[in-house]
Amino acid sequence: MTAQTSGLAPVQGAGPGEPLAGVWRELVGQQPAVATLRRAVAGDAHSMTHAWLVTGPPGSGRSNAAKAFAAALQCARGGCGSCTDCRTSLSGAHPDVTLVRTEMLSIGVDEVRDLVRKAAMSPTLGRWQVIVVEDADRITDRGADALLKSIEEPPVRTVWILCAPAPDDVVVTIRSRCRQLGLRTPRDEDVVSLLVERDHIDPAMAQYAARAAQGHIGRARVLARSEAARNDRHRVLQVPSRLSSLGSCLQLAAELVDQAEQEAARISGELDAKERTALEDALGMRTKGARPRNAGAALKDMEDQQKARGKRLRRDAVDRCLTELTTWYRDVLAVQCHGVDPTDLHSATGWRELGLDGRRVRVVGLINADMREEVARAARSSTPEQTVRCLDAILECRAALESNVPPLLAMESLLIQLAGLG
Numbered sequence: 001m002t003a004q005t006s007g008l009a010p011v012q013g014a015g016p017g018e019p020l021a022g023v024w025r026e027l028v029g030q031q032p033a034v035a036t037l038r039r040a041v042a043g044d045a046h047s048m049t050h051a052w053l054v055t056g057p058p059g060s061g062r063s064n065a066a067k068a069f070a071a072a073l074q075c076a077r078g079g080c081g082s083c084t085d086c087r088t089s090l091s092g093a094h095p096d097v098t099l100v101r102t103e104m105l106s107i108g109v110d111e112v113r114d115l116v117r118k119a120a121m122s123p124t125l126g127r128w129q130v131i132v133v134e135d136a137d138r139i140t141d142r143g144a145d146a147l148l149k150s151i152e153e154p155p156v157r158t159v160w161i162l163c164a165p166a167p168d169d170v171v172v173t174i175r176s177r178c179r180q181l182g183l184r185t186p187r188d189e190d191v192v193s194l195l196v197e198r199d200h201i202d203p204a205m206a207q208y209a210a211r212a213a214q215g216h217i218g219r220a221r222v223l224a225r226s227e228a229a230r231n232d233r234h235r236v237l238q239v240p241s242r243l244s245s246l247g248s249c250l251q252l253a254a255e256l257v258d259q260a261e262q263e264a265a266r267i268s269g270e271l272d273a274k275e276r277t278a279l280e281d282a283l284g285m286r287t288k289g290a291r292p293r294n295a296g297a298a299l300k301d302m303e304d305q306q307k308a309r310g311k312r313l314r315r316d317a318v319d320r321c322l323t324e325l326t327t328w329y330r331d332v333l334a335v336q337c338h339g340v341d342p343t344d345l346h347s348a349t350g351w352r353e354l355g356l357d358g359r360r361v362r363v364v365g366l367i368n369a370d371m372r373e374e375v376a377r378a379a380r381s382s383t384p385e386q387t388v389r390c391l392d393a394i395l396e397c398r399a400a401l402e403s404n405v406p407p408l409l410a411m412e413s414l415l416i417q418l419a420g421l422g
Helices: 031-041 062-074 084-091 109-119 141-152 188-199 203-213 217-225 227-237 246-283 295-336 369-380 384-402 407-418
Strands: 051-055 097-100 129-133 158-164 179-182 350-354 359-363
Touching (some): 031 062, 051 062, 062 084, 062 129, 062 158, 097 109, 109 129, 109 141, 141 158, 188 217, 203 217, 217 227, 246 295, 295 369, 295 384, 384 407
Parallel strands (some): 051 179, 129 158
């Protein structure tokens, strides 16, 4: 499908190296991708298509890019960010923009069929009928079969925007029929600027959070704003130095899994309470003397979904622990291979001036620069080969969790290998 030239008034700030404006302003470091999307919004016949697959590493802004594109498609100015169409599209309140985000383990065929029916409708107020699926990698095989026909033969004013970490995470029959748009990991300085300007974070804290999050904007924001999150992260980074015996491995594994479960419980507890209240209101159960029909079945279905979401949140929390451990061993290996001098107080990632001519080059330093002494000690006490084996063990643990191995068992096995006892 191609689009007619729309004559939209341009939103400034889309050129390479220029600050982004309008609905695009939070897509830090993504100027090339934004330029592609803006050409499509403007009606470029070679850019616009009916199905998009937006991919990129965690935290790169896939969902934000999809929502910004949806808003720009509805906006008379191509994404001004301030009109009713932009605001309602970004919030999910626009009648012609459907935002699909799930905390479940998968998106099933029934959910996909509902989306296909929605996609078949003509726009009611906007220019397009836009369906945004933020977790397209979780669509089941049966769900993909149901989606395929709508992707192959879409209604003339319908646009599908699918998001996934990588193209290979989406069923081949779907991704082969989409235009792929890849996002990149934002630079630390771009994340720092966003945290300072948008969230009013102290610059020093923003630099710490951006470096620790490694380009994951959402994670950087959490670290910058939550002392509890920073403390949890620090406890994980101390684990390698505490692995002294089999008993310590088992104890620390239990502590890490318990920490992850508490984090997941905090999140799911708030969501569960809000959802139950909303459902009870919708069913009229909060009215004195009311006995709505099928209320029990509706509550049971909601509880089942909440249990599945809780499982996903626990697994995600454990995976964050593995990510932090990866940054630790990455720093140790960088020192062992003489890629970073841990005694250099400026050994964090950033730009450095080299030579008398003032040339600036990008230097990739320590992620955990605030723990440089501990990193240096760990580097001296092991070999690069041992560190690589530790990194491999973390990857194996991730694969085990994806295969539904119980988190405690997977973590115990990992820590035993990290301690060199396996």
